[in-house]
Amino acid sequence: xxxxxxxxxxQSAVQLFKLIFPPACPLCLGTLPSKGAGDFCPTCLAGxxxxxxxxxxxxxxxxxxxxxxxxxxxxxxxxxPPYTQVYAFGLYEDSLREAVHQFKFNRKVGxxxxxxxxxxxxxxxxxxIDLVVPVPLQRKRLQQRxxxxxxxxxxxxxxxxxxxxxxxxxxxxxxxxxxxxxxxxEREKNLHGAFRLERQLSGEDVLLIDDVMTTGATVAACSxxxxxxxxxxxxxxxxxxxxx
Ligand SMILES: [Zn+2]
Ligand SMILES: [Zn+2]
Numbered sequence: 001x002x003x004x005x006x007x008x009x010x011q012s013a014v015q016l017f018k019l020i021f022p023p024a025c026p027l028c029l030g031t032l033p034s035k036g037a038g039d040f041c042p043t044c045l046a047g048x049x050x051x052x053x054x055x056x057x058x059x060x061x062x063x064x065x066x067x068x069x070x071x072x073x074x075x076x077x078x079x080x081p082p083y084t085q086v087y088a089f090g091l092y093e094d095s096l097r098e099a100v101h102q103f104k105f106n107r108k109v110g111x112x113x114x115x116x117x118x119x120x121x122x123x124x125x126x127x128x129i130d131l132v133v134p135v136p137l138q139r140k141r142l143q144q145r146x147x148x149x150x151x152x153x154x155x156x157x158x159x160x161x162x163x164x165x166x167x168x169x170x171x172x173x174x175x176x177x178x179x180x181x182x183x184x185x186e187r188e189k190n191l192h193g194a195f196r197l198e199r200q201l202s203g204e205d206v207l208l209i210d211d212v213m214t215t216g217a218t219v220a221a222c223s224x225x226x227x228x229x230x231x232x233x234x235x236x237x238x239x240x241x242x243x244x
Pocket of ligand 1: 030
C-alpha cells in the first residue's frame with residue numbers, strides 16, 4: 001500500500017465535512033466567507049459597537065457626546081474604585097447585547113471562542129498579569145445554568161495569552177438577588193460579603209473577567225476581596241460595558 005494514503009484520506013474527509021458543514025457565524029449562523037471558522041461574519045462584527053474613545057480612564061464608562069479626551073468620571077473621582085482599570089470590548093447594545101444574551105441564556109456555548117478572542121484583543125498588551133480570575137457564580141445558579149460564561153471567556157483569554165487561570169480562587173458564597181433587578185445603590189449592599197478567596201495571595205497581579213459591566217458593583221466587590229486577600233493589583237476585562 002502506498003505510504004501516505006491514510007493522511008490523504010483524512011484530508012479529504014475533512015474537506016467533505018467542510019462541504020457539508022461550512023464554517024458558520026456563531027451568532028447569526030450564516031455561512032462564513034471561506035476560512036474564518038470560529039469568527040463572526042462581517043455583518044455581525046459591524047453590528048458590535050466599540051467602546052467610544054471618550055470614556056472614563058478608570059471604569060470605562062462611555063461619555064455622551066463627541067470628543068476623545070478620556071478622564072475620570074464623577075463617580076470614580078468621588079470614590080476611586082479598588083481596581084486599576086477596566087478594559088471593555090464594546091458597548092452593551094444592539095448586536096453585542098444580543099450575542100452576550102445568547103451566550104448566557106441560550107446555551108450557545110460555541111460563542112465563547114469568538115467572544116473571548118475579541119475580548120483578548122481589547123486588553124492592554126503591556127499589562128503585567130500573573131493570574132486570570134473569572135467572576136464566579138453561586139453554586140445553585142451554576143447548576144441552573146450549567147456553565148459560567150465569565151469562566152469560558154477567562155479560559156479563552158488565558159489560553160490566547162498563555163496566562164495562568166485560577167477558576168477556583170474566588171468563590172461566591174451567598175445567593176444574591178439578581179443585580180439587574182436592583183437600583184444602583186442597593187447593588188453594593190446586596191453583594192456585601194458575597195465573595196471570598198479560597199487561598200491567600202502574595203502580591204499577584206490579577207486580571208478579573210466578567211461578561212457584562214453595568215454599575216460595576218460586582219467587579220468592585222470581587223476586586224476588594226482579591227486585594228484584601230493579598231493581590232498586588234486587579235485589572236478588569238469585560239465583554240460589554242453598559243452606559244448606565
Ligand atoms: Zn453573523
Ligand atoms: Zn469611572
